[in-house]
Amino acid sequence: xxxxxxxxxxxxxxxxxxxxxxxxxxxxxxxxxxxxxxxxxxxxxxxxxxxxxxxxxxxxxxxxxxxxxxxxxxxxxxxxxxxxxxxxxxxxxxxxxxxxxxxxxxxxxxxxxxxxxxxxxxxxxxxxxxxxxxxxxxxxxxxxxxxxxxxxxxxxxxxxxxxxxxxxxxxxxxxxxxxxxxxxxxxxxxxxxxxxxxxxxxxxxxxxxxxxxxxxxxxxxxxxxxxxxxxxxxxxxxxxxxxxxxxxxxxxxxxxxxxxxxxxxxxxxxxxxxx
Amino acid sequence: xxxxxxxxxxxxxxxxxxxxxxxxxxxxxxxxxxxxxxxxxxxxxxxxxxxxxxxxxxxxxxxxxxxxxxxxxxxxxxxxxxxxxxxxxxxxxxxxxxxxxxxxxxxxxxxxxxxxxxxxxxxxxxxxxxxxxxxxxxxxxxxxxxxxxxxxxxxxxxxxxxxxxxxxxxxxxxxxxxxxxxxxxxxxxxxxxxxxxxxxxxxxxxxxxxxxxxxxxxxxxxxxxxxxxxxxxxxxxxxxxxxxxxxxxxxxxxxxxxxxxxxxxxxxxxxxxxxxxxxxxxxxxxxxxxxxxxxxxxxxxxxxxxxxxxxxxxxxxxxxxxxxxxxxxxxxxxxxxxxxxxxxxxxxxxxxxxxxxxx
Numbered sequence: 320x321x322x323x324x325x326x327x328x329x330x331x332x333x334x335x336x337x338x339x340x341x342x343x344x345x346x347x348x349x350x351x352x353x354x355x356x357x358x359x360x361x362x363x364x365x366x367x368x369x370x371x372x373x374x375x376x377x378x379x380x381x382x383x384x385x386x387x388x389x390x391x392x393x394x395x396x397x398x399x400x401x402x403x404x405x406x407x408x409x410x411x412x413x414x415x416x417x418x419x420x421x422x423x424x425x426x427x428x429x430x431x432x433x434x435x436x437x438x439x440x441x442x443x444x445x446x447x448x449x450x451x452x453x454x455x456x457x458x459x460x461x462x463x464x465x466x467x468x469x470x471x472x473x474x475x476x477x478x479x480x481x482x483x484x485x486x487x488x489x490x491x492x493x494x495x496x497x498x499x500x501x502x503x504x505x506x507x508x509x510x511x512x513x514x515x516x517x518x519x520x521x522x523x524x525x526x527x528x529x530x531x532x533x534x535x536x537x538x539x540x541x542x543x544x545x546x547x548x549x550x551x552x553x554x555x556x557x558x559x560x561x562x563x564x565x566x567x568x569x570x571x572x573x574x575x576x577x578x579x580x581x582x583x584x585x586x587x588x589x590x591x592x593x594x
Numbered sequence: 595x596x597x598x599x600x601x602x603x604x605x606x607x608x609x610x611x612x613x614x615x616x617x618x619x620x621x622x623x624x625x626x627x628x629x630x631x632x633x634x635x636x637x638x639x640x641x642x643x644x645x646x647x648x649x650x651x652x653x654x655x656x657x658x659x660x661x662x663x664x665x666x667x668x669x670x671x672x673x674x675x676x677x678x679x680x681x682x683x684x685x686x687x688x689x690x691x692x693x694x695x696x697x698x699x700x701x702x703x704x705x706x707x708x709x710x711x712x713x714x715x716x717x718x719x720x721x722x723x724x725x726x727x728x729x730x731x732x733x734x735x736x737x738x739x740x741x742x743x744x745x746x747x748x749x750x751x752x753x754x755x756x757x758x759x760x761x762x763x764x765x766x767x768x769x770x771x772x773x774x775x776x777x778x779x780x781x782x783x784x785x786x787x788x789x790x791x792x793x794x795x796x797x798x799x800x801x802x803x804x805x806x807x808x809x810x811x812x813x814x815x816x817x818x819x820x821x822x823x824x825x826x827x828x829x830x831x832x833x834x835x836x837x838x839x840x841x842x843x844x845x846x847x848x849x850x851x852x853x854x855x856x857x858x859x860x861x862x863x864x865x866x867x868x869x870x871x872x873x874x875x876x877x878x879x880x881x882x883x884x885x886x887x888x889x890x891x892x893x894x895x896x897x898x899x900x901x902x903x904x905x906x907x908x909x910x911x912x913x914x915x916x917x918x919x920x921x922x923x924x925x926x927x928x929x930x931x932x933x934x935x936x937x938x939x940x941x942x943x944x945x946x947x948x949x950x951x952x953x
Contacts, residue, residue, distance in 0.1 A: 332751075332752065335752045335756050336750075336752060336808070338756060339752065339756050339808065340808070342756075343808075357754060360713075360715060360754050360755055361754065361755065361756050363933065364714070364755035364756050364757070364931070364933070365756055367930050367931070367933045368756075368930050368931045370930075505749035505750070505751065511749060511751075525749075527749060527750035527808075527811045528750060528752070529750050529752075529758075529806075529807075529808025529809055529811060530750075530808070530809050530810065530811070532808075533808065533809045
C-alpha cells in the first residue's frame, strides 16, 4: 500500500484546500473530521476527480476515547503516512470572562491536546522509506497577545513553539516540521464576515486558501520550519517582534474590539483557524 | 353598444370608471375587453404577449429564478402560459418570487423548489424531485431546461465537494442537472437546453493546470472561465446529441450587460463598487428574458443551427469556444468531477427514439 497524507479538520475551509492540493499532486489521502457525511462527499469527489485513493474516518478529536478508536483503526489497517497536516482547530471569540468551562476545555483539547497526540501517534505510523513531514497550523495570532481572542492566540503560540522545538528534535530521524502562520482566511461565511468587518486591513492581510495550501506544501517539502503567507503578514510579524508586548496587546485589543462592535452580534465564531 | 365602442377606442381609465358607475348592463363582451385593457397597461411584457408565440403547452425548468434574469424569464414564460418549475436557494425568496409572478398572472402554473446548486448531491436530488413532480403531474417529458443560476465570489470558496464555488455553480451544476433531465428532454418533440453565458467568455481560455484558479484566484477571471465553459458545454452537447440522432438542442444566451445584483451577492470592496456603477448602465432583466423566450417559442431558432444568441439573434461565439478538442477535454473532466457518464444515457436515448435517429 502506498503511504498517504493524513489531514485533520479536512472538511473545513483550509482542510478542503489542503485535501484538494494533495489530491492534485496525486497523493493518496486519509481524511478526518467531525461529519461523516461531509467526509464521504469530499472523498468520493476527490477520488473521482483526481483518480486517487481516499480513506476517511470521522472522529471528534476533542475526545480521548474517539482518538484512541481512530488510532486503532489506523493501526489495524496498517496505514502508513508520509505527511501529516494538523488543521483541526477552533476559536471561541469574545471576552474571556463570558466563555464557558466547556469552551475552555474544548479549545485546549482540540488546539493543543489533539495536535500533540496525533503527531505522536502518526510519527509511529510513518513510512520508513520516505522523509516524514508534519505541517502544524498555528496562526499569525501566535505572535501577539490578543485580547478577546486570548485563549486562541496563546494556544497557537503553544503550537508554534512546539513545532519549532520538535522539528529540531527530530531532524536526525528524517522528519521535518513546518508551522503555518496564516492571517485570516475566507473559509466560512462567518470568517468572511469577520474579515469584511475588519475593513481594509482585514482584506489586505487575507490570502486565498488555495494559495496558502499550495505554498505551505512547497515549504514543507523544502523542510522549512515556518511559513507565513503574504509579505505584509511577514512585516506585521517582524513589527510585532520589535514593539514592546504591552503596546502590541493594546493596539490589537482596540482593533479587535472595534471590529467586534462592527459585527454587532457577539456570538462566538466557530471557524477553523481564523485570526 | 355605446360602452363597447368606447372600450375599443381605448378610452382613458377615468372615463371607463364613469361608464361602469352609470350602472350599465354588464355584457360579457365588454367586461372581457376591460380586463385585457387593464392587464396590458399593467405590464410592458404583456403588451408584447400577443405578438409572440404562446408556450402554453410547454413544460419548463428555470434555475435561480428568485431574482434577476431568472425571475424575469419565469414571469415572461408564465405570461405566455408555460408550466414552470423554478428553483431557488431559500424558501423565503422562492415564496416571494412565486407571489410576484401570481400577482402578475393569477392563473400562472408555477412551482418553486429549493436547492443549493453549489452541492452536486443537491443538484442530483433536484433532478430526482423534478422527475417525480412531472410524473405526478402526468407529464412524461420536459420541453425546456433553462440553466440560469449563476454566482460571483470575491474569494476562493470551496464547496462541499471540494470545487471552487463559481466553477461548481456556473458550470458543474448545469452539466449535472442537464444529465439528470436529458432522458425527459428527449421525450419532447423540441427538447431544449438553454444556458446563460456572457460576453465575458470572449478573450479568455481555460487554465488547464489550475482550472479552478486555486493558486491565483481572481474573481473576474474565474467568472469568465465559467461563462466560456457554458458555451463549450452547449456546443459539445449539440455535437454529442446529433451523433446519437437526438433532437434535443442546446443554446447559450448572452444576456449582455444587465442590471441585476449578481455582482453584489458574494463580493465586497472594489468588485461590489464597480458592479454597482456598471450595472446601472445595463439593460433591465426583461431583455435577456425575452431572448430566452424567443428561443423557447420560435421554431426557427432551432433550425438555424446556431448555438450562441443575443437579443433574439444568433451571434458568433469566440473561436476558442468552438474548438472540439477543448470542449471534449472539459467534458471528460466534468464527467469525472460529477461522477457521471453521459454515454450511459445517450446510448439509451438513441435506442428509445429510433424514428428520430433516421429522420
